[in-house]
Amino acid sequence: MxxxxxxxxxxxxxxxxxxxxxxxLFALLPxxxxxxxxxxxxxxxxxxxxxxxxxxxEAGMLYLRGKPVRSxxxxxxxxxxxxxxALALPPLAPWWIPVIGTLFAVIVAKQLYGGIxxxxxxxxxxxxxxxxxxxxxxxxxxPAPHAGLGLSDTLALVFLDTLPAGMDLDxxxxxxxMDSVRxxxxxxxxxxxxxxxxxxxxxxxxxxxxxxxxxxxxGLWLFKARVIQWQIPASMLCALAGMALVFYLLDPETHTxxxxxxxxxxxxxxxxxxxxxxxxxxxxxxxxxxxxxGIGILTYIIRHWGGYxxxxxxxxxxxxMAAPTIDYYTQPRVFGKSGDET
Amino acid sequence: xxxxxxxxxxxxxxxxxNSGTVQLLGLCPLLAVTTTVINGLGLGLATTLTLVTSNxxxxxxxxxxxxxxxxxxxxxxxxxxxxxxELAMNAWFHELYRILGIFIxxxxxxxxxxxxxxxxxxxxxxxxxxxxxxxxxxGFTLVLVILGGMRELFGQGTLLAQAHxxxxxxxxxxxxxxxDDYRGFLLAILPPGAFIGLGLIIAGxxxxxxxxxxxxxxxxxxxxxxxx
Numbered sequence: 186m187x188x189x190x191x192x193x194x195x196x197x198x199x200x201x202x203x204x205x206x207x208x209x210l211f212a213l214l215p216x217x218x219x220x221x222x223x224x225x226x227x228x229x230x231x232x233x234x235x236x237x238x239x240x241x242x243e244a245g246m247l248y249l250r251g252k253p254v255r256s257x258x259x260x261x262x263x264x265x266x267x268x269x270x271a272l273a274l275p276p277l278a279p280w281w282i283p284v285i286g287t288l289f290a291v292i293v294a295k296q297l298y299g300g301i302x303x304x305x306x307x308x309x310x311x312x313x314x315x316x317x318x319x320x321x322x323x324x325x326x327x328p329a330p331h332a333g334l335g336l337s338d339t340l341a342l343v344f345l346d347t348l349p350a351g352m353d354l355d356x357x358x359x360x361x362x363m364d365s366v367r368x369x370x371x372x373x374x375x376x377x378x379x380x381x382x383x384x385x386x387x388x389x390x391x392x393x394x395x396x397x398x399x400x401x402x403x404g405l406w407l408f409k410a411r412v413i414q415w416q417i418p419a420s421m422l423c424a425l426a427g428m429a430l431v432f433y434l435l436d437p438e439t440h441t442x443x444x445x446x447x448x449x450x451x452x453x454x455x456x457x458x459x460x461x462x463x464x465x466x467x468x469x470x471x472x473x474x475x476x477x478x479g480i481g482i483l484t485y486i487i488r489h490w491g492g493y494x495x496x497x498x499x500x501x502x503x504x505x506m507a508a509p510t511i512d513y514y515t516q517p518r519v520f521g522k523s524g525d526e527t
Numbered sequence: 528x529x530x531x532x533x534x535x536x537x538x539x540x541x542x543x544x545n546s547g548t549v550q551l552l553g554l555c556p557l558l559a560v561t562t563t564v565i566n567g568l569g570l571g572l573a574t575t576l577t578l579v580t581s582n583x584x585x586x587x588x589x590x591x592x593x594x595x596x597x598x599x600x601x602x603x604x605x606x607x608x609x610x611x612x613e614l615a616m617n618a619w620f621h622e623l624y625r626i627l628g629i630f631i632x633x634x635x636x637x638x639x640x641x642x643x644x645x646x647x648x649x650x651x652x653x654x655x656x657x658x659x660x661x662x663x664x665x666g667f668t669l670v671l672v673i674l675g676g677m678r679e680l681f682g683q684g685t686l687l688a689q690a691h692x693x694x695x696x697x698x699x700x701x702x703x704x705x706x707d708d709y710r711g712f713l714l715a716i717l718p719p720g721a722f723i724g725l726g727l728i729i730a731g732x733x734x735x736x737x738x739x740x741x742x743x744x745x746x747x748x749x750x751x752x753x754x755x
Contacts, residue, residue, distance in 0.1 A: 293723065319713040 202301065205463070206261040208412045212403035213268060213458065219399040220272065223392045224328055226336045227276025230343050231283045232268060238287040239267030246296035262301045266290050269309035269458060273451060273498070274316070277326040277334075277358060280343050286312040306505045307465045310498045317498065329359040330392035362390030363450045364494040366441060375438040389448025397453040404457025416473035417466060417480075418456040422447060424481025432489070446485065455484070455497035465505045472508075472515035479504045530651060533658055540662025546639040547670030548729050553637040556630045557671060558721035564687050567675030568668065569623045570630055573612055575664025577634050579657060580608045582648040586656035589649045601644045602635075609635045623692040639667060670728065677724045682716035684709030 221228045243263035247254045267287045274283055290312030298304045317324050328334065334342070334357060338349045348354065360368065362384050369379055379385070386394040407413050429443040446452065451459075460466060460480050467476035480500045487496025531539070546552045553574070561567045584604050592600050613631050616624045624631060634640065643663055648656035680686060684706035690698035714720050 315714050315719075318717065318719075320710070321713075 202260040202262060205412050206265050208407060208410050209265050209458065210261065210268065212407045212410075212412075213272070213400075215403050216396055216400035216454065217268075217272060219396050220276075223330045223396065224276045225332060225334050225339060227278075227328070227334070227339045227343060228272075230280075230339060231271040231274050231276060231278065234280055235267035235271035235274075235283040235287045236264055237267075238284045239263040239291050242288050242291040243296070246292055247300075250296065250300075252300065257300070260301065263291055263295070266295065266308045266312075269454075270312050272454060273309070273313045275324055275326040275328075275358075277328055277339070277342060277354075278323050279346060282316060282320060282323050286316045288312075289315045302464055304464055305509075307459060307462045307501050310459060310501045313498045314502060317493070325360070325364075326354065326358050327361050328357050332357050361450070361494065362393060363488065367488075367494045370439055376441060377438070385445070386448075388442075388444040390445065390450070393450065394448040397448045400453035400457060404453060407457060407461075413457065413461040414470070414473060416470060417461050417477035420474045420477030421456045421460055421481040421484075422452070424478040425452065425485055426481075428482055428485035440489075446488070450488070450495045451497045452484075455480070455501065459497065460501055460504075465508065467508045467511045467515070469512055469515045469517055471517070472511040475511050475515065476504055476508060479507060530655060533655070536655060536659050537662045540659060540664075541666045541669070542732075545666040545670065545732075546642075546663050547667050548725070548732055550639070550642070552639040552642055553667065554725075556633060556637060557667075557674070558718065558725065560627055560630050561671055561675040561678055561721060561724075562682065562716050563679045563689065564672055564675045565623070565689050565693055566626060567671035569616075569620065569693060570627055570634075571664070571668025571671040573616060573627075573631060574634055574637060574639070575661065575668055576612055577605065577608050577637075578640055578643060578664040578667075579660035580612075581605045581640055581644055582656040582660035583653055584608070585644045585648040586651060586653045592649075597649060598641075598645070601641055601649075605640050605644065606635050620692060626689075626692070639663060670725075673728060674721065674724050677727075678715045678720050680705060681712050682714075682720065683711050 217228065217232065240258065240263055244254050244258055247257055267283075267290070270286050270290055271283055274286065290308040294306055294308040294311035295301065295304045334349075341347050341349070348357075359365075365384060366376075366379065370376075385391055388394055389397060404413070404418060408415055408418070425446055426443040429441065429446040432440040433442050456477075460477060467473050480497070483500035483503055484496045487493060487499055491499070493499070540546075544550060547557055556570055556574075560570050581601075581604055585601060588600075609632065612634070613624075616627075616631060643659060647659050651659070676686060679688065684704065686703040686705055687698075687701045690701040692698070694701065715724070
């Protein structure tokens with residue numbers, strides 16, 4: 186008789202990795218389409234580049250490591266990594282930005298640690314942080330919503346670094362709403378003073394609130410399809426909104442509203458698609474609550490007091506480090522044993 | 528303790544027991560200063576000089592020092608050696624000395640030096656201690672230079688930048704710009720680059736070692752471990 190000594194997680198997981206990843210890809214569709222609508226064909230360009238690089242580098246690494254290439258590639262986990270990274274990148278970034286980021290994500294953050302199931306850090310976010318630290322200038326190339334750069338002009342800019350006549354990067358790009366709120370707060374301006382331009386939409390940041398809305402819809406569908414559990418997104422968004430509410434009530438002049446925090450930047454993408462990465466996140470039900478809450482709190486702290494306008498990536502990586510400890514202290518009670526019996 | 532042969536000592540210091548990649552001693556300066564080849568070379572040579580001097584002195588007095596007080600005596604010897612080297616570098620390589628900064632005086636705390644004094648020099652004859660210091664130091668320098676080269680190449684696209692700090696005005700000829708118009712990959716210069724680079728070097732050494740073992744054992748029948 187073979188009594189296996191199984192390691193955690195001791196919870197039944199529905200479906201295979203491949204079906205799960207396919208669900209994630211479908212759920213990302215509405216948000217991606219909305220991003221393309223607002224920020225132009227550069228988004229698609231990033232997605233294609235990152236997806237191709239992810240598949241090629243995963244195949245190359247699997248071959249070098251002597252692992253089955255075709256069957257492992259079919260689980261699409263590398264594809265999801267590439268797509269998630271591409272959605273975090275500015276649409277006008279030169280072509281080598283998504284390529285380098287995805288190479289680092291798949292080769293160093295995923296395969297060097299042992300491939301899917303072994304990576305302690307979320308590969309997409311590791312790749313993003315590498316880019317953010319190494320190429321701060323290129324990662325600010327966010328166009329203004331509906332900047333009106335056509336497909337051919339975008340391709341020329343991305344691949345050949347040439348701009349259409351009469352335009353320069355300053356007319357095409359603008360600081361993202363989160364960035365400009367941050368800068369203007371630094372200049373002693375108050376939030377009510379910023380209501381003039383296109384900075385704010387209905388509840389969140391102009392343009393970004395719709396992107397976040399569609400990622401929220403995709404995320405809710407993922408939850409309904411039982412691909413993700415409710416704990417991480419719920420606790421992360423609650424913690425983020427809770428932090429924002431406390432400081433907003435204390436001083437609404439210099440703090441943005443909870444709704445703005447939830448519907449700008451990468452809040453929804455992070456909560457439903459990035460923080461819920463089944464490998465690097467916490468795996469126990471209680472642990473997931475702590476894990477998500479940690480990400481929410483850290484995100485708010487980095488957004489408000491850190492050096493970068495958006496903090497999801499750093500928050501996720503920091504909590505990835507804490508996940509094994511959280512799991513250790515939140516082991517569920519074994520059925521048939523009382524809590525104090527050890 | 529038996530005395531190892533000269534060849535064995537060199538082999539241990541340069542490869543088999545390399546202080547940077549196998550013993551993993553002195554990681555703090557190893558990771559912190561290797562942003563360029565020249566920084567690595569400068570610190571490596573200073574460490575080598577300290578190692579040789581302290582090893583020789585410790586070996587010479589090994590019959591005089593009582594074992595109970597040997598560690599404080601070693602520390603005193605190493606600290607005096609480092610102070611001399613620090614002052615000398617300040618005089619002759621002032622600019623390099625300022626770049627390496629705190630890491631020159633911190634050679635005192637480099638575990639390689641007291642480690643070799645305790646585990647080797649205090650038990651061996653002077654000639655062996657000298658050779659061991661030299662081999663260990665050069666092994667450490669090699670790692671520093673290779674890591675510095677990797678980080679400099681990826682980080683700013685040059686090799687041997689600022690070579691004039693060590694070789695005078697003629698050194699400027701040595702600087703190679705490998706990639707013109709390179710935007711720079713900041714990660715390689717920052718601390719994560721040092722950790723990833725060192726990891727890759729160690730992985731490379733492990734690959735070579737494994738391949739050597741395989742060729743050495745190639746003729747023998749290999750027994751596969753059963754999976755039961």
